[in-house]
């Protein structure tokens with residue numbers, strides 16, 4: 337292992353942003369050079385922050401013609417919470433949100449699957465675990481934060497090793513592009529190191545695995561209706577995609593604003609109002625400054641009313657499709673079965689190559 341050891345650097349945010357801009361250009365020029373994998377934990381259904389933050393970007397990549405694998409990371413749910421009762425329901429809700437947002441398995445190049453159903457993917461975890469040290473897993477900043485958030489009691493080994501599992505999620509299909517948020521960059525650095533070390537150790541000069549790049553999207557950070565933190569279901573500050581129009585109006589009515597009656601777009605000094613304006617802008621295609629100017633002295637009440645109308649209108653087709661999909665559990669199941677079948681075939685091929693490289697063929 338020693339001669340393989342290349343330093344694992346977790347903190348490369350600025351470099352990632354710069355590289356993402358270059359990758360964006362390449363994507364437009366030659367989408368066929370890319371294979372995307374990304375995913376989510378099935379912890380519940382998705383909200384407006386997900387829609388503007390990641391779902392729309394996935395749909396955009398799909399529509400460029402890029403093959404896109406979407407892993408529903410059900411095993412990861414077990415790392416930091418005790419409850420598993422709702423996993424299958426969450427997987428179904430997540431799939432409904434994906435489809436309602438425009439991900440389309442019928443495109444022939446969009447595959448949605450829970451990783452627990454791809455045994456060959458999971459087998460990659462074993463050799464991958466031998467390519468990293470305990471010390472490296474220990475200093476993963478995202479895992480450290482999650483351990484703090486979990487309250488430091490009896491942390492299971494899955495918590496330290498799930499980033500290695502995530503490397504298997506990404507490398508089983510030889511994805512070279514992974515659209516993620518900032519918190520996932522450490523896991524991508526680890527994945528790149530695992531790909532590199534596997535190639536060096538087992539694959540000679542041939543590179544069996546590509547070193548995948550994270551793609552940080554330019555999509556804006558959506559705050560919750562409390563205006564202070566990222567929108568998130570667990571912080572109780574989210575508008576769910578599946579919420580009704582009345583629920584949406586009521587949530588926005590209670591959103592935090594500030595006492596200044598004149599509406600201006602000032603994200604630094606007026607984050608709550610700026611976030612409402614940003615959402616309005618995303619729904620209408622007009623700039624937040626323009627909307628602010630138009631509302632002027634009419635105050636936060638007027639802004640909220642406008643946001644409720646714009647957002648409900650914007651989400652109307654998605655929500656209608658969502659309601660239709662809710663009535664078709666068999667169709668949802670068939671989408672997952674198709675995603676599983678396609679992903680398994682790819683995983684079987686990769687595992688065969690991996691076994692050969694490791695001299696484990698019989």
Ligand code: TRP
Pocket residue numbers: 373374375376377407409412502505506514516520
């Ligand atoms: N860790 C990711 C999250 O918590 C989910 C995930 C699992 C993932 N496997 C992945 C994301 C592979 C991107 C690629 O959101």
